[in-house]
Amino acid sequence: MSNEHLNETGVLITGGGIVGLSAALFLHQNNVPFILIEKNPTLSMLPRARGFSARTMELYRSVGLQQAIEKQALKAWKQGTFGGARSGKSMLDSLSLSEADVQRLHSEADPSPCMLTACPQTLIEPVLYEALLDREQNIHFGWELIEISQHKSGVTARVRDSEGALHQINASFLFAADGARSSIRSASGIQRKGIEASRHYLNIFFEADLTDDVCGKTFSQCEVSNDTVKGLFLSMNNTTRWSFHLDYDPDKCHPEQWDDNALISALRSAIGKDCEIKVLARSPWNTRVKVANVYRRDRIFLMGDAAHVMPPWGGFNANTGIADAHNLCWKIAHVLAGKDDESLLETYETERLPVAERNGKQAWLRTDFDARFQIKSPGNAGYFNDIIDCNELHMRYEYARNRTVEKLLCQPGTRFPHLWVIYCGKTISTLDLFDTEYVRLGGPDSYALGQECFYRFGHELFPCEESSSWRSLTGLADNQTILVRPDGFIV
Ligand SMILES: Cc1cc2nc3c(=O)[nH]c(=O)nc-3n(C[C@H](O)[C@H](O)[C@H](O)COP(=O)(O)OP(=O)(O)OC[C@H]3O[C@@H](n4cnc5c(N)ncnc54)[C@H](O)[C@@H]3O)c2cc1C
Known part of the structure; x- marks a missing residue:
């Protein structure tokens, strides 16, 4: 250990994804000293979340970033709007799902100073990162956590920086925001339970100029199925950037190992024409719902994908993770400042774990494409009635009784109503x-x-x-x- 640099801090955040970055902002808001480390040298370029709930925007409002994020969202869509669903043999051949068939679960947004904001995660993370650089210097990209040990008053971490030098970081608490494959969760012996994946996808982020092809026909999701390819387009800017989620059977093939030419050929079939395509990134994912059995191991707390994963249907997972971080940061601040005793920290798990379980189940209920867009069909009749409105899930949960409520009216454990x-x-x-x-x-x-x-x-x-x-x-x-x-x- 003699050649290692020594750092002391209140909280070590491992992971510079959207949840780790949000946690850093909430700790800064609460004047808690922290160090954030992220093993990758840059922010992720992989498009994933695009729907940030009004509640998430309220949390970003509380750290002064509502306007900056709304500005990004305005720039995100180069034509048309965000929303709507289509399906067909290919993107060009697809038809819009009929609005007449949609059974609205809730007619209007809940009262809030914010709105559901559609903006790719890849445009929001830079806003969070820049804000942190303006406010703090303890953000280290290219630094990887390699070992942790816990003792009575804190956590000791060994970290390798981008030059290969080793650092020892002593922190009172460790936040594991290190994603779905969290090595901190595994090292802490924390198991997960939930629902196994029924579908596997390869997320292919690509560039192709489809501006004229989708003009007047923009969508949020477009499901395609033909003799050679099955999958789902998610819009990224409605013109030149797209992500296609290639549906595959892992017992039969491994498209994550295909070369770019093979992916481009699949993409052309899914689009429905030969066109120039550049593959920018790829990453496999599946539709499992997994929630950690516990959110805490002594002074280590799981949050975001490290604590829960669920399919993106309904857009719950990042929103749930950001709310996890917000829930924990003020509690850590109050305990570190001696304003509350350590028992307050136990409420992190009792409050947030049931929310992840509920949202995970709700995401899973939306696996069926029609159900996701609130269309009841013979195929989804069995579970359609269990679907809960998104506003209710994001905004109207009641911690005290682990349920959602019809209206926010100052029930204990609910968010104070906006006016x-x-x-x-x-x-x-x-x-x-x-x-x-x-x-x-x-x-x-x-x-x-x-x-x-x-x-x-x-x-x-x-x-x-x-x-x-x-x-x-x-x-x-x-x-x-x-x-x-x-x-x-x-x-
Ligand atoms: C196709 C798709 C669409 C989605 N759409 C939505 C949506 O609309 N709405 C929504 O709410 N959610 C959505 N999600 C989910 C959302 O993207 C994730 O929940 C969110 O990105 C998780 O953020 P995170 O910070 O917890 O994890 P990650 O983004 O995975 O970040 C974890 C970070 O930890 C770093 N790390 C790991 N190990 C170490 C280590 N040892 N040392 C240092 N760093 C480490 C990793 O490099 C990584 O950057 C979607 C997901 C997918 C796949």
Whole structure:
């Protein structure tokens, strides 16, 4: 160990994917010192998530990045819009799924200062990365975790940097945001359970100018099936960049080992014409649902894909992982600062693990293409009725009773409802009141003793709409108060 560089920190984050980067921003928000290491030298170029829920955008709003991400989203789509589904023998031959057949599960978005934002993950990660560089210097790409050991007061990690030099990092806590194949999870002896994969795909990210071919016919997903190829196109910019998810049987072939020419030939068949194609990246994945049996091994916490994987149907996994990070970071901050005792950290698993199980099941229920787009068919009738609306899953979970609710009304363990209010002459969302400390909110006739921040409707806060009030927002009497955690959840 004598030639190793020694570093001390509060939290070591392993993994610079979307979840590790988000965790770093939330720790920074909470003034917790951290070091982030990522074994790859650069951010991933592989397109995966494209739908960031309004709740995820609320979390990014809390760290000042809502506008920057919305700006990226505006630039993402070079023609048409994001959304819609098509299917056919090839992309060019495909037809749009009929809107008339869609059975909307929920008609409108939940009240929020943010909206569901469609933007490829590859455009969002650079925003998070740049923001971190502006705020912190402890981001190390090209650094790989190679060994960990735990002791009573922390974790010791051995890390190899991009030059091959070894570092020892002593941290109070370790966040394993090291993806689905998490070596930290395996080294910690944590097993996973769930549903085995029924489908296997090769994600092929490629360049091909299809601008004229899809003009007026843009889509979010286009399922194709013909005699030579089966799979799914996901739009990336609606013109020149696409990803195709080649459906294959791993007992019969291994397309991840094919050369580019073989992939290009499959892509041409899936598109439906000969055209110039450049393969940019590839990566296999499958539709299994796996959730770790535990989220914590002493001072090590799993988050994101290290804790749960699920098929992308419904767009839950990254959103679930980002919310994991947000849930844990304020708790770590409060425990490190001695404001709460260590038992608070136990709630990370009791709150977040059931959410991953629920979302995993919901993603799996959307395996059928029609069900994913809310179309009931004879083939999906058996499980269609179990599908829960996406807004409800992302926004309206109730930690206390491990369920989702019809409406947010200050039930313990739910997120405080959003309302635009005037505070100190400025229009803000009620959610903007939550940051790093507990906050008490109350009706016009309420009063509170104690040190925590206290905001009363009709005194410090004034609803922007006359028809709104403390009562209509919370369902509580005018003399009642409520305590809200730093993450906006009711105690
Ligand atoms: C086709 C597809 C579409 C998807 N669409 C959606 C969607 O619309 N919405 C949604 O919410 N989710 C979606 N997902 C899921 C989403 O992409 C993932 O959940 C998300 O990327 C996981 O992020 P992560 O940071 O947990 O893991 P990763 O992105 O896998 O990052 C883990 C990082 O850890 C690093 N690492 C690993 N080991 C070490 C080590 N020893 N030392 C240092 N670094 C290490 C890796 O290099 C990697 O960069 C989709 C997934 C796929 C495949």
